[in-house]
Each structure stands twice: as structure tokens, then as C-alpha cells.
Amino acid sequence: ILNVEQSPQSLHVQEGDSTNFTCSFPSSNFYALHWYRWETAKSPEALFVMTLNGDEKKKGRISATLNTKEGYSYLYIKGSQPEDSATYLCALKGLGTGRRALTFGSGTRLQVQP
């Protein structure tokens, strides 16, 4: 089983703060990295799919970077808002593992206080 780790496990910030989380994974097995946002009582929804070393993706105030050589990705939220409160999941699609499905990390739970 591929080891995908996320940190921190949870985060409480004030409205307007900028924040970031980390996803680390084994670089030798990398094929693609996914970020999902999971709001309470809703379905997880895809934020980004990243495949190339040095990739940077942006969606509004949320952006992500990828370093496949050292095996990590950062997710940044600029000027956090209460509606950003959710669990953020990263997931790895591995290569050469015989596994077709994604391997998910345990998530970072973000709470933004108004």
C-alpha cells in the first residue's frame, strides 16, 4: 500500500488568514496527484489533478504546487473564508504498483472562524 501522508491533521484559523497544508508521498511511484475538498454533509469534490513536477494550479483563492522529485504537494488558501471550512484530501495515483485506484491521505480538517 502506498503511504500518503497529510499534515496537519486539523487546523483552526481566523477569517482572512492565509494557510497551507502538505501532502507527502513516495516519489518513486508517482503518476498523478489529486486534491479534493469535502464539506460536511456533501460529496468530496475535485479541486486539482496534477501530473508534472513543478505544476502549479489555481482556482480562485486556492492554489496547489507539486514537487514529484521530493514527493510533496502544498495546498494554499489565501484569505480564508468560513465557506472554506472542509476536509482537504490528497490522493495519489501510483505507477508500477499494480494498483488502479487512488490512495488517499487521511485529510486535513480546516475550520475558519468568522
Place this chain on the structure above:
Amino acid sequence: DVKVTQSSRYLVKRTGEKVFLECVQDMDHENMFWYRQDPGLGLRLIYFSYDVKMKEKGDIPEGYSVSREKKERFSLILESASTNQTSMYLCASSLSNEQFFGPGTRLTVL
């Protein structure tokens, strides 16, 4: 928009009961997945299907089986429910990369 639906949002069953969780997707996706989510453990893959009647075990298949008789429907079966199967169950489908998730079923086994 891709839609993935699950038969129940909340379910309460008794130990030893046979439980069926149904998932339907409307986008003709080849791949369908069942996960369970427990606090601090993220999403763990139970079973995966890449075509009708085809299935692969995930990370935690023990105590579960699946059925994929039609492309749009993927069922998760708990042959004899146990209390340690109390969890949130999520279904997903995909064509290639991005997975689309259902709303989840919160199952409680008493």
C-alpha cells in the same frame, strides 16, 4: 454534470444482518469504487470495479463483497454486519483520472 447517487444517507442495522448498499452513476463510467471513511483514517478502498462483472479487492475487503451486473450500478454487500463496520461509506466513479463521489451512506450496526 456527473451524478453519483447512493441508496440511503443513513442506515441502522443489527449485528448479523445482510446489508446492501447501492450506488448508481449516470455518466457511463467504466470504473466504480467503494470506500469507507473513519475518523483519522481518511478514505480506505474496499473494492473497485473496472468493468461489468469485474472487480478487484482494495485495501480492506474482509467482510465485504460487491456486485456489478450493470455498468451504472455497483453494490456493496455486508454478508453479516458487525459493529466494526459502523462507518461512512462512499461510492465513486471515474472514466480515467478524476473521481466523482456520491453523498455517502452513514451505516450504524448495533
